[in-house]
Amino acid sequence: xxxxSENVVLHVADVHKTFGGLHALSDVDLSIEEAKTHAIIGxxxxxKSTLLxxxxxxxxxxxxxxxxxxxxxxxxxxxxxNQMGVARVFQTPEIFIDLSVIDNVxxxxxxxxxxxxxxxxxxxxxxxxxxxxxxVKILTEFGLDDKMExxxxxxxxGHKRRLELAMCLIQQPRILLLDEPTAGxxxxxxxxxxxxxxxxxxxxxxxxxxxxxxxxVFSLADKVSVLAGGRIIAEGTPDEMRASTIVKKAYLGEAS
Amino acid sequence: xxNIPKKDAITFVLFAIVVLTMPIWLTPFGASYPALLQxxxxxxxxxxGYNLLFGLTGYLSFGHAAFLGVGSYAAVWSFKLLxxxxxxxxxxAILFSGIFALAIGYISLRxxxxxxxxxxxxxxxMSYKLAYSVLSPITHGETGLQLTLQDPRAIxxxxxxxxxxxxxxxxxxxxxxxxxGFYFTAIILLIGFFIAQKITSSPFGMMLKGIKSxxxxxxxxxxNTKPYMLTVFVISGIYAGVAGGLLSITxxxxxxxxxxxxxxxxxxxxxxxxxVGTLIGPVIGAWLIKYFENIxxxxxxxxxxxxxxxxxxxxxxxxxxxxxxxxxxxWHLTLGLMFVLVVVFLPGxxxxxxxxxxxxxxxxxxxxxxxxxxxxxxxxxSEKGEG
Ligand SMILES: Nc1ncnc2c1ncn2[C@@H]1O[C@H](COP(=O)(O)OP(=O)(O)O)[C@@H](O)[C@H]1O
Ligand SMILES: [Mg+2]
Numbered sequence: 351x352x353x354x355s356e357n358v359v360l361h362v363a364d365v366h367k368t369f370g371g372l373h374a375l376s377d378v379d380l381s382i383e384e385a386k387t388h389a390i391i392g393x394x395x396x397x398k399s400t401l402l403x404x405x406x407x408x409x410x411x412x413x414x415x416x417x418x419x420x421x422x423x424x425x426x427x428x429x430x431x432n433q434m435g436v437a438r439v440f441q442t443p444e445i446f447i448d449l450s451v452i453d454n455v456x457x458x459x460x461x462x463x464x465x466x467x468x469x470x471x472x473x474x475x476x477x478x479x480x481x482x483x484x485x486v487k488i489l490t491e492f493g494l495d496d497k498m499e500x501x502x503x504x505x506x507x508g509h510k511r512r513l514e515l516a517m518c519l520i521q522q523p524r525i526l527l528l529d530e531p532t533a534g535x536x537x538x539x540x541x542x543x544x545x546x547x548x549x550x551x552x553x554x555x556x557x558x559x560x561x562x563x564x565x566x567v568f569s570l571a572d573k574v575s576v577l578a579g580g581r582i583i584a585e586g587t588p589d590e591m592r593a594s595t596i597v598k599k600a601y602l603g604e605a606s
Numbered sequence: 607x608x609n610i611p612k613k614d615a616i617t618f619v620l621f622a623i624v625v626l627t628m629p630i631w632l633t634p635f636g637a638s639y640p641a642l643l644q645x646x647x648x649x650x651x652x653x654x655g656y657n658l659l660f661g662l663t664g665y666l667s668f669g670h671a672a673f674l675g676v677g678s679y680a681a682v683w684s685f686k687l688l689x690x691x692x693x694x695x696x697x698x699a700i701l702f703s704g705i706f707a708l709a710i711g712y713i714s715l716r717x718x719x720x721x722x723x724x725x726x727x728x729x730x731x732m733s734y735k736l737a738y739s740v741l742s743p744i745t746h747g748e749t750g751l752q753l754t755l756q757d758p759r760a761i762x763x764x765x766x767x768x769x770x771x772x773x774x775x776x777x778x779x780x781x782x783x784x785x786x787g788f789y790f791t792a793i794i795l796l797i798g799f800f801i802a803q804k805i806t807s808s809p810f811g812m813m814l815k816g817i818k819s820x821x822x823x824x825x826x827x828x829x830n831t832k833p834y835m836l837t838v839f840v841i842s843g844i845y846a847g848v849a850g851g852l853l854s855i856t857x858x859x860x861x862x863x864x865x866x867x868x869x870x871x872x873x874x875x876x877x878x879x880x881x882v883g884t885l886i887g888p889v890i891g892a893w894l895i896k897y898f899e900n901i902x903x904x905x906x907x908x909x910x911x912x913x914x915x916x917x918x919x920x921x922x923x924x925x926x927x928x929x930x931x932x933x934x935x936x937w938h939l940t941l942g943l944m945f946v947l948v949v950v951f952l953p954g955x956x957x958x959x960x961x962x963x964x965x966x967x968x969x970x971x972x973x974x975x976x977x978x979x980x981x982x983x984x985x986x987x988s989e990k991g992e993g
Contacts, residue, residue, distance in 0.1 A: 406826060432828035444826065446819035449812075457816045460809055461828035469837060471808035476611050478809060517827065 357384040359556045360405070360436075360525055365414035367400055367580075374400045375580045378414070382525065387547075387557040389567045389588075392577035398560045399441055401577070402527050405558075406438050407431040418524065429466050435524025439531055441560075443510035447503030451494060451513055454502050455485040458517040484520060492516045492546070508539045512546070519550065526550070528559040532566050544569050568592070614803045621799060621886070625650075625792050629785065637901050640784045644856045645896050647791035648849050651798045653876045653888035655845020658802055659838055660874070661883035662811060664818035665718070668870040669710055669726030672733040673703045673843040675865035677850025679744065682751045682860045689761040690775045692782050692790060692855045696848060703847020704840055711839035715832060718821065730867055737862035750861035775855045787856045794852060798845060802885060805841070814838055875941075879948055881957030890956055898937050905933035 360382040367375040374397045382388045390398050403409040405416050407428040415424040423431050446454050459481045464470070489495050492512050497505065502513060511531060518526055531547070532540040540563065547570055551557060561567050567574060567588060574591045576584040584596050591597050610618070624631075628646065632638040637646075656670055677699035684695040714725040737745040745751055753772050762773070775782035782790055805811050816824050817831050824831050854860050863869075876895050881887025910926045910933065917925060932940045952958045 427830070428822075428825040429828050429830045432826055438826060444820060444823045446816050446823060448819040449815060453812060453815075457812060457824075458827050460813070464809075466828060466830040467833045469810055471805050471810040473809070474609070474611050474804075474807045475809055475812060476807070521828070 358382065359384050359419060360558070361417040362401070362405065363415050363417060365401070365404060365411045365416065367397070367404060367409065368412050373580050375404075375411075378577075378580070378582055380575060380582070382556060382558055383573070384556055385554045386572040387551050387559060387570050389571035389574045390558065390560050390577055391562070391564075391567060391574060391591075396577040397580040398577055399529055402438060402529055402558075402560065405431075405527060406436060432461070432521075433466055436527065437518035437521055437523035437525075438527040439511065439514045439518055439529060441529040441533065443507070443514045445502045445510055445514050445517065447501065449502055450499050451502050451505070452482070452485050452489065452498040454513055455489060455516050455520055456481055459484055459520045462521040488516050488520050508535055508543075511535075511543075515546070515550075519555075523555075525556045525558065528557065528561075530560055530562060532561070532563055540566065610800075610803055611807055614807055617885070618796075618800060618803060621889075622796055625795060626789075628792070629788070635897070635901065637897060640788050641856075642896070642900050643785075643788040644791050644852075645900070646893055647788065647795045648852045648856070649876070649892040649896050650889040651791075651795045651852070652846055652849035652873060653880070653892040654795075654798055654802050654885065655842050655849070656873050657877050657882065657885070657888040658805060658814075658845070659842035660877055661888070662806065662814035662818060663835060663838060665715075665835065665839070666723045666874065667714075667726040667839070667842070668723055668867055668874075669714070669730040670843065670846045670873055671865045671867060671869035672710070672730040673707055673846035674850040674853075674869065675733065675737065675860070675862065676706045677703045677847030678854045678860035678864055679751055679850075680847070681851040681854035682753070682858055683744075685753060685759070685773075685775065685854070685858055686751075686757040687760060689759060690773050691761075692775050692777050694761075695775065695855055696794070696851045699847045699851025699854075700844050703850070704844050707840045707843025707847075708836070711836050711843065715835050715839060727867055727870075730865060730870060734862055734865040734867070737865055745860070745862055747862070750859050752859045775858060782855050783857075791852050791856065794848065798848070799885070799889075805838075806885060810834070810837075875945060879945060879955055881955030884955070884957045887955050887957040894956075895941065898941050902933055902940065903935070903937040906930070909933075 358381045360380075362378055362380040362382075365375055365378045366373075378397075378401060380388070380390075390401065392398055400409065404411045405423070407423065407426055407430070411424060415422050417423065418431075418434055418436065421434065423434065423436070426434075446457065449457070456475075456478070463481065486495070486498065489498055492515070494509065494512060494516065497509065502510065505513060515528075515531070528547075532543050535543065544566055547557070547559075551570065557570075559567075559570065571588050574586065574588055575582050576591065576594075576597050584591060584594050586594070625647065628643055629638050632643070632646075637643075652670070652674065656667075660666055680698040680702040681695035684698040688694060710726065710729045714722050714729065717725060738747050755768075755770075755772065759768075759773075777790065780786050780790075805814075813824070813829060813831075813834050816827075816829070817834065821831055850860075850864065853864070872895060876891035877888045878891070879894060880889065880891025907926055907930050910929055911922070914922050914925050914929075930936070948955060948959075952962075954961070
């Protein structure tokens with residue numbers, strides 16, 4: 351396995367995770383390279399979401415560590431890990447359903463500008479022109495400009511995902527983690543999302559994407575890791591993975 | 607510093623007019639006497655401050671009665687030891703309730719949800735019990751803390767002779783009882799309301815709403831939510847402390863019953879009845895409950911007979927007999943029923959009722975063109991629950 355080269359942004363170093371007796375992750379070692387899109391595929395229950403949970407600080411690993419640009423993330427709190435540049439889109443959208451769409455994005459922008467804690471109550475929100483303009487700009491790019499004043503909770507599932515993506519990107523993160531961003535979407539919405547993600551990739555963003563849909567994986571990924579039963583069973587380019595018999599087996603196993 | 611959005615400025619001016627003219631418009635309701643007016647202003651302030659915590663962040667505290675009590679005791683001690691000046695007394699109320707809220711908040715906020723509520727409840731009940739026992743040198747236990755003729759009043763007595771009767775609190779000679787006392791409390795209420803408006807419309811307020819909506823998302827978005835929570839908890843506790851201080855300023859007697867958990871419970875009722883998360887709602891809730899407690903509870907059968915005199919005699923007796931169960935000592939029944947009705951039919955409280963009536967009128971004015979977009983909004987709203 352290729353070890354940390356110079357342009358590795360995120361290194362998942364030999365991570366194990368057990369839940370009681372269940373080995374959710376074993377010996378997981380991943381190197382995510384700068385400006386590349388790295389897909390993690392694998393059947394349901396393979397441990398993909400658990401891996402992301404460990405990266406963002408939601409779960410501690412049983413063993414091993416996660417390193418971002420040479421700094422150890424493991425043991426840090428979720429807000430500290432985000433402030434270091436890790437942004438995540440969840441499998442079920444995590445947004446502020448009681449706030450308006452634009453406020454969702456503005457909250458995110460404040461976190462980036464002001465840090466983990468800063469009291470601001472002498473100025474009103476209305477006078478935060480710069481943040482507001484950036485929020486409007488990104489929502490326009492994401493095709494949500496006609497929904498800016500709506501409650502985020504009233505958006506369709508696809509739009510909620512899109513909003514969550516906008517919330518992540520307004521922070522200009524070092525690395526973007528996507529957990530099944532097209533799950534439950536129609537073919538048409540999936541294609542729009544692929545185009546959107548291609549644009550994001552073109553800006554030089556480093557992306558980790560968990561995905562079920564092979565069409566999405568082959569359209570976007572530079573590198574693919576296959577996770578099954580908590581282990582990485584194969585790793586390579588999309589074409590190599592397409593040809594691999596191990597991968598076929600893992601997937602056929604799931605289908606039966 | 608003093609600029610607020612235009613909409614808020616209008617609300618503030620209207621609110622100020624309503625508050626300052628209370629002695630006039632409450633007259634027909636039989637509620638325009640100073641002691642009650644002062645209570646209206648003080649409990650409105652308490653509710654506004656409570657709503658900053660509960661309304662904005664969703665954290666339900668049962669500990670605010672303790673801060674109210676601390677503020678009351680601090681103010682009376684300021685009278686006894688230093689001076690009858692209300693501003694000095696309020697400063698001490700702010701200081702001590704702030705320290706208290708910081709300590710209780712620091713520990714209680716290690717948990718959220720129901721565990722947070724229980725922790726605050728435990729601290730408040732502990733303070734209440736201690737006020738009757740271990741702390742009675744400070745609180746004077748069941749008698750309550752009051753002024754005496756022998757109080758040192760170090761600052762006052764440098765300037766004036768000790769009188770032969772108990773002094774009252776006064777601001778450079780203006781008495782803090784009666785109508786002038788009401789206007790003092792009303793001005794403090796307006797200041798408190800203005801600060802609450804500023805917080806609500808600021809980035810800080812937005813963070814608090816974010817915490818209420820999805821605290822996990824706040825963490826993954828890069829916020830350390832704990833210091834935000836502690837800040838608003840202390841601010842909210844100080845509002846309660848100021849309210850307690852004002853209770854002592856208008857009537858210098860502090861008793862431990864103010865710290866009982868039922869007082870916190872009443873505060874929750876006020877906020878929910880009026881409308882959680884709105885600025886005006888908690889004020890209306892506070893006024894309604896205080897009105898019931900003080901006026902409605904005093905109604906008896908003879909008042910009702912006067913009220914229903916227009917009915918035929920036999921029928922009048924029946925109506926009076928039935929309705930008498932709901933007034934006087936039965937006022938709790940009416941309040942309880944009202945609360946149930948509001949929670950079931952108007953989860954957003956009285957303010958939601960007002961909003962609905964408002965939309966009804968608007969829809970009547972421009973009937974047809976609006977309808978489609980409204981039904982669209984409805985169907986998308988119903989989706990809200992998911993996720
Ligand atoms: N917090 C948890 N506690 C206990 N078991 C968990 C927890 N999270 C995940 N698991 C288990 O770990 C395994 C991997 O889950 P997950 O990472 O969600 O899979 P995937 O995202 O690949 O579908 C599953 O068997 C799941 O039941
Ligand atoms: Mg998953």
